Amino acid sequence: MIPAGVDLSDLSAQLSQGNVAIGEHAEFARAQQSQLRQAIAEINSNSAELANQDTENTDTLTGDGKFGIALIDTPYDKAADLRDVAQELQLRTGVETVIVRTPQGGAAVSDSYSRADLEAAESAFAGVSTDVGLRNYIEALSSPNPSWLVFAVVIAAVIGTALILTWHAVAKSLHN
Numbered sequence: 001m002i003p004a005g006v007d008l009s010d011l012s013a014q015l016s017q018g019n020v021a022i023g024e025h026a027e028f029a030r031a032q033q034s035q036l037r038q039a040i041a042e043i044n045s046n047s048a049e050l051a052n053q054d055t056e057n058t059d060t061l062t063g064d065g066k067f068g069i070a071l072i073d074t075p076y077d078k079a080a081d082l083r084d085v086a087q088e089l090q091l092r093t094g095v096e097t098v099i100v101r102t103p104q105g106g107a108a109v110s111d112s113y114s115r116a117d118l119e120a121a122e123s124a125f126a127g128v129s130t131d132v133g134l135r136n137y138i139e140a141l142s143s144p145n146p147s148w149l150v151f152a153v154v155i156a157a158v159i160g161t162a163l164i165l166t167w168h169a170v171a172k173s174l175h176n
Helices: 008-018 033-053 079-093 115-125 130-142 148-175
Strands: 020-022 067-071 097-101 106-110
Touching: 008 020, 008 067, 008 079, 020 033, 033 067, 033 130, 067 079, 067 130, 079 097, 079 106, 097 130, 106 115, 115 130
Parallel strands: 020 067, 067 097
Antiparallel strands: 097 106
16 A cells, blocks of 8 residues: 555656655655765666676576666555555556665565565665665675575585495495
């Protein structure tokens, strides 16, 4: 549910113009406005370059689109409310990944990243200014995730090799 006091029309217009939107009561963000605009411009420029370079990997989402951030300071009941705001802003603007931040927390939605990846990167905002947190967040999203299938196959191969070598050693010692 969209929290009362969130002006989706205003936030959508701001996101559409410059990928940064600051809510009416979000005083915590006003001092960082120029740093946020610079950060989001660099991030979107870098992700456009990466999208042009990484066209071979078609089986995973690459996060190759634009990012937008909306900063609001409106009371909300649960984190899902912030996700609803992000979803609505994404639908209205077409920005591929929308991040919504408040002084207490945040949420994000994306056409390019899984919800699990978005939530795993949330800690990037902890204890730093919003612009630094934004850069850290995008870096965390862009870092390659370990392939658990490859990891499991390697572990199984190591265990299998150890079992075969042990069995071979025991069989050899019994024949002597």
